[in-house]
Amino acid sequence: MSVRTEAVIEIGSTGIRAIIANIFDTGIYEVLERAGKPVSLGRDAFASGSISRDTIRESIAVLRGIRELLRSYGIKPESARVVATSAIREAENRDAFIDRVALRTGFKVEIVEDIEESHYMYLAVQYALGNDAKYFARSNSIIIEVGGGSTELMLLRKGRIVAAHSLRLGTVRVDEQSRAAMGVTGYLMRFLADNVRNACDSMEEELPLGGVKSFIVIGHDARFAARIAGIEGREDYRVIPKAAFVAVIDRLRSMSVDAIVSEYHLPYDQAESLVPGLVIIGLFLERTKAEELIVPNVSMREGLLVAIAGGKGGEIEDEIHTQVIASTIGLGRRYHFDEEHARNVAAHGLFLFDKLAELHGMSRRERVLLEAAAWLHDIGTFIKADGHHYHSEYIVRNSEIFGLQREDLTIVANIVRYHRKAGPSPSHINYMSLSREDRTIVLKLAAILRVADALDRGHTQRLTLEGLELKEDHLLLKTDCEGDLSMERLSLIEKGDIFEDVFGYKVVVI
Template sequence: MSDTQPDKTARASTQTPRLHAAIEIGSTGIRLIVAELDAKGSLRILDRASKQSRLGRDVFTMGSISRDGLRETIAILGSFSELLQGYGLKPDDIQVIGTSALREAANRDTFIDRVNLQTGFHVRIVEDIEENHLMYLAVQKALQDERSFLSRANAMILEVGGGTTEVMLLKKGQMVSSHSLSIGTLRMDEQIRESARQPREFIEMYLESNIKTACDVLAEDLPLDSVRTFVLIGSDARFAAYCLSGKNFDHYAVLDRNQFVEFADSVASMSLQECMAQYHLSWSEAEGYAAGLTIERMFLEKTGADIVIVPNVSIREGILLAQVQGMDQKIEQELRRQVVASARSLAKRFHYDEDHATHVKNLSLELFDALKKEHGLGKHERMLLEVAAILHDIGTYLRTSGHHKHGEYIVANSEIFGLNREDINIVSNVVRYHRKSPPLATHVNYIALPREARIVVLKLAAILRVADALDRSHSGRVRELSFERTEDRFLMRPSQSLDFSLEKLSLAEKGDMFEDVFGLLPVLI
């Protein structure tokens, strides 16, 4: 954490830094971090703890968490609770997340309930796209002084876990896509156990097939030979960085491509006993590191990357940073930019009308800002409207007729960086209702939303319908609007003096939801 000038931050320094803690219940271990965060989001690690866990092996072999796995988890969390008491932190104060093993466990709900009743910790399962979001936050923080690593060239960010491999692709700093792949060290280990082949031979065959398929999908978003920076996250990557950069590194390490490939091959060629003896590792660490480094090496070889960046961070730092991201406008703006970039990338995949979508987006945001008093929504909902406006017509890729329904399906079954499942469900419903009938009791995807989310959909869809009507001709004629309210009308006055007959006709057809939701009749002057 860098020091700041006392004379410039006199008021900020009077604010006592707050203690935060996060626990990750992962596939291979349960890990704790305690840190001090100030109002500017500066983070100082105070303590770490980690215990190996059998959860991933339970879930990926049996489909659910065993009784022994539950008892083990409760015991570990109990020991963490005692450690946290020394910092004056209680279970209710702690962010606890579960990743891929808990996402897939058939008995995850009863597991979470038992953990809560016996430890007091509230476990929240994060979706794969949110996991990517948290990892990106941590990477961004670690590389904050060297953001050129991500902005000057195309980059891939990769994290290999026990159950999944998380991948993000950036095109000169802009998020292109993020994916969660069913490739993990524990999954691979189980496949090896079931195979009659030699482990080394099987690993190459199994991974070559799976990674090639995954990379073919990734290449649709960004040619992998254009990737010049390869960012690796995870304990196996940090192990390589410790070994190759003098056993120690601060915020991040920069490794040569060939250097990393040679090291990964060297570890993979050793027996577990040799690896344990040479690097002073436990059995599970040696097993996991060898598999993880092999996966990372094979992804690296599919790219044109010259360097490997290893940030000294984990998802737990991302959890803590997410708690204070609202305090740092730069972080907030950067995340919004990446969400919007991811939405644009999805839209381009379906050959959208970029000029029309951009104009409707701008009109939607103008209307949203002018209606703050009426809708009472915040920055997050504004971002969801921006995403929905970009994507509102992508259903035309399948068919023009009923494209609002096709668009809903595409969005609901896509990943947008930075948006969790509820966000995507809201956006997909807004896309559905940007035209034609309003929500009905027979519309399952709308009714399935929580009441608060349904209200958000109504407000955002009402605004989007008006914005879309104002660009009925797809020519961007309506610009520089000024707004005025009368008792029951919302007047929109463009700066141009043109014939807006087509836009007025469209507004008359699509303005009904706006009037129902806000109690104002939208009128184009």
């Protein structure tokens, strides 16, 4: 069994924290050491829009200390995975911050988008729950994390993600709002209640919250509540009965911050954010039918370790693919797409992709992007059928799909843009803003998608691909249809041009 030592560092809204772990080739990890220190990055970013000089200096000092710890394990700074979340993401001087950190510590900071945070949160939860995750997947679920800058939410219908949301509702951000109101009595509770109610109302169409029975929470506020009121589950998670959780909130609300620090021996900054964080969780809990809270002892950092470990035999990659497509279909349903047509086009597209692997030379990542684009290519008809490829591009570009990063969504948006009508042109800004490598991916995948779409021109799913053959300069497609194929042949004449230009084969259906 081989093992390697890795480090993950998270630069969050309330502090900088690191995990050092051994990663085994079996897809598991063993934590060797944790380190970190509170730093008020979020208070700077959310109040003034930038990170102050003093906070930058403090951050560099903390990171230098972590660098020395990593060296004792033989880990070089450039080898560590360093991620920054909402505070740095929103700071106007984020580029200067990242540059100074790199020059002074050697760490290369990667800013993760909110949808990526959800991705790593999901991985961490699945790892912590282990085989018990299958039990919780029997019912509709919510996974929630309340951070300093945002609240990350995932909605799951029987284990499949239907939506992921990032709300600008974090404990530090809320505290800044409360201070701006100058301590008006009841303001904080009204502010939280209004924001949570609006968020829940907007999610009802995606997943009726009244049917949610599994309520899974991560974050230090939830772990604190689990420590004082939770029931032992497994080693990696605890269960809090709903009544016990409400009692914890009521008790803490009656105490001052100084009293919480004194009684529970918490750092002042954590005690200060404890009540808002738990209240946010409680307000979401009230909208569900859950009678208990599941609190895994993990954070996004553990999710990063799981991603690095890779899981057993590709389990992680397979599970993420399943959730990417579930989230994609959820987005399509939100815009009332033709689901059967999309399913048919996706099946044909993947058939072509797999059978033509030697011709296109692309990887599993590009296969996922093609599948997402196939499901969503007609989503723009929700706005208007005429020119719907433009509308499809707009919707995809401005949406979130679990498991896809922003650059992935940009590629998918371009693919759906070119599923019909004219192909890419140097005058198309969104296409030309891609790297040369990504433009090539768009060309290849759009070419395949156009052929797959042409085979269901009438949206009737009247044929299925059964085989193909490359013969001289022709790609011959064999189907199970014994009827007239003139409509599909005409459609291929209109839409097969990019495939012929890119791959050098004229597509013919027989």
